[in-house]
Amino acid sequence: xSHDDFGSGYDIIMLNAFCxxxxxVQNLDIFRRARQALAPNGRxxxxxxxxxxxxxxxxxxxxxxxxxxxxxxxxxxxSELEYTGWMQAAGFTKVRRGKLPGPSNLIVGxxx
Numbered sequence: 001x002s003h004d005d006f007g008s009g010y011d012i013i014m015l016n017a018f019c020x021x022x023x024x025v026q027n028l029d030i031f032r033r034a035r036q037a038l039a040p041n042g043r044x045x046x047x048x049x050x051x052x053x054x055x056x057x058x059x060x061x062x063x064x065x066x067x068x069x070x071x072x073x074x075x076x077x078x079s080e081l082e083y084t085g086w087m088q089a090a091g092f093t094k095v096r097r098g099k100l101p102g103p104s105n106l107i108v109g110x111x112x
Contacts, residue, residue, distance in 0.1 A: 006037035016047045023074035031090035046107045051079040060103040083107040
C-alpha cells in the first residue's frame with residue numbers, strides 16, 4: 001500500500017478505516033496514487049473517524065487518535081481540513097464531507 005501502483009481506469013476508490021494508520025505525508029502519497037488510478041469523473045471516498053478543526057472531538061475520534069499514537073509508527077486521527085488539503089494537493093476537486101450514522105464520516109473528492 002505504501003509504494004505500489006494502484007492500476008488505472010477505476011470509477012471509485014474507497015479507503016475505509018484506513019488512513020489513520022499512516023502519517024499525513026503517507027496519506028498524501030496514497031491520495032496522489034489513487035488520483036492517478038481513477039478514470040475521468042472518478043471519486044476517492046475516505047471513510048474514517050474525522051476530528052473537528054481543533055482536534056478535540058468527537059471524543060471517540062480524539063481517543064482513537066491516542067490509540068494510533070501508541071500503536072503505530074506514524075498514525076493519527078485527522079481533521080476534515082487535513083483530508084481536504086491532501087485531496088486538493090493530490091488534484092481532486094469538489095471535495096466534500098458526508099455524514100454517516102455512528103462515529104465515522106466520509107470525505108469525497110472527484111477527478112475532473
